Amino acid sequence: MGLPLFSAQDDPGPDFYRFAKSTGLSAPQATESIDLPHATTVIAVRYIGGVVMVGDRQATGHYIASRDIRKIEAADRFTAIAISGSAARGIEFIKLAQLSFEHYEKMTDTSLSLEGKANYLSPIIQNNNLTTPLTVMPLLAGWDTSHKIGRIFEFDGAGGCYERSDFATIGSGSPFAESALRLGFRSDLDLEAALELGALALYEAGDNDPSTGGPDFVRGLFPMMVIINEDGFQEVAVDAVAARFKTINDRRTNSGGIAGGTLR
């Protein structure tokens, strides 16, 4: 690539997506349906000091394509972005979102607001989902540094952006995760309660949805758990995640495997 200089009229400004499109950097679009691996369940739960996110690690096609992909990434210090749907497009989408936010920051010397980031992604999702069968359904959550609260934004297939005041789920396991969250959510959850509820909801999704990978005790692979609060994006240590899922799994075993046996 040569030096990308623009005249004042054609300048794409601090918008990396527009720049990438104008210079042909972004991928061409597929028009035919092809069966490719898709990434599954991610949930986000608001608690009093921020947002907790939990995501499984499996990419599934006709069979398991990967057991250890990361579906939640830090888009910047205070923002997390998660994906479901086409794994290929999703991972590219995360990369594009991360880069776009950083690009904006470097070009203007200011960070985009959290709402600005959510709105920025809408037309990109719309453009992808309405022109290709490689649907991607992201979830954006973060700590709003100007309003000092944790916020969650979910998107529909056409790119519509909706803010959720409680929790959000994406991916094929979401009916099961959503049911668990609906029963357990309260508006005054503290961090520990939110982590516990999130882990439980993901466990249920992994238990009932064949595409969602639950805790894998054989390989020592566990869902990702992330906290975003005033200290920024932090990933919960693998040992702590493993212990949490082990407890839930033991409860299910001790109850004779009945549904609801994970609760106590």
Add this chain to the structure above:
Amino acid sequence: MSNYFYVNPEQLTKDRAEFAQKGIARGRSIVAAIYETGVVMVAENPSASLNKISEVYDRLAFAGVGKYNEFDRLKEAGIRWADGTGYTYSREDVDARALANYFAQYLGQVFSEGQKPLEVEVLVAQLGNNIRPTKLYRVGYEGTITDEPLFAVLGGDAETIKGRFAASESELKPLSQTLKDCVSAISGPERTIPVSDLEACILEDRGARRTFIRLNDEQVSELLG
């Protein structure tokens, strides 16, 4: 019938160089120096929002002197080039030398073919790691590129500042000492620049991917002691 007048290329080049130098000399200078664990860049800049030093990429920074709109456009092109290159290949493929070369080619082209030369001088600084060295590339208004070993000075008063700085700098020092040397080289013996008129940025490893830090007034005063 078109009118073609013969212009002596030597005279033309001289005139253009003089024009660019005059423009650059109107602005204040910038000093960049390598210290023990990073790179520091210091500019005299009374504006807190119209920056002369900017982050370009994970380990790359840009500094420009001369006409603001001209070097700011180069800065934007540099950020776009770096982000585009990292997006296409890998983040570790973004290299200061490649970017400095593009700036050099562009400035050289405008100098010889444009309506008027650009009245700017720019610097591309790179913080080294295990695959690339720490580097300071200075690119002049006519496209000459120089690889400065320990420190670089940009701007009209470059030779004087360079002399003052060279006297103090022969080996790598800690940040606070290097920053002091930079500031006294810019200000000279008779003048003190208030901290609020200094723009100071560093590239330093903090365990994160991005290494660029813009130092605020308190941090600068503390380092200057």
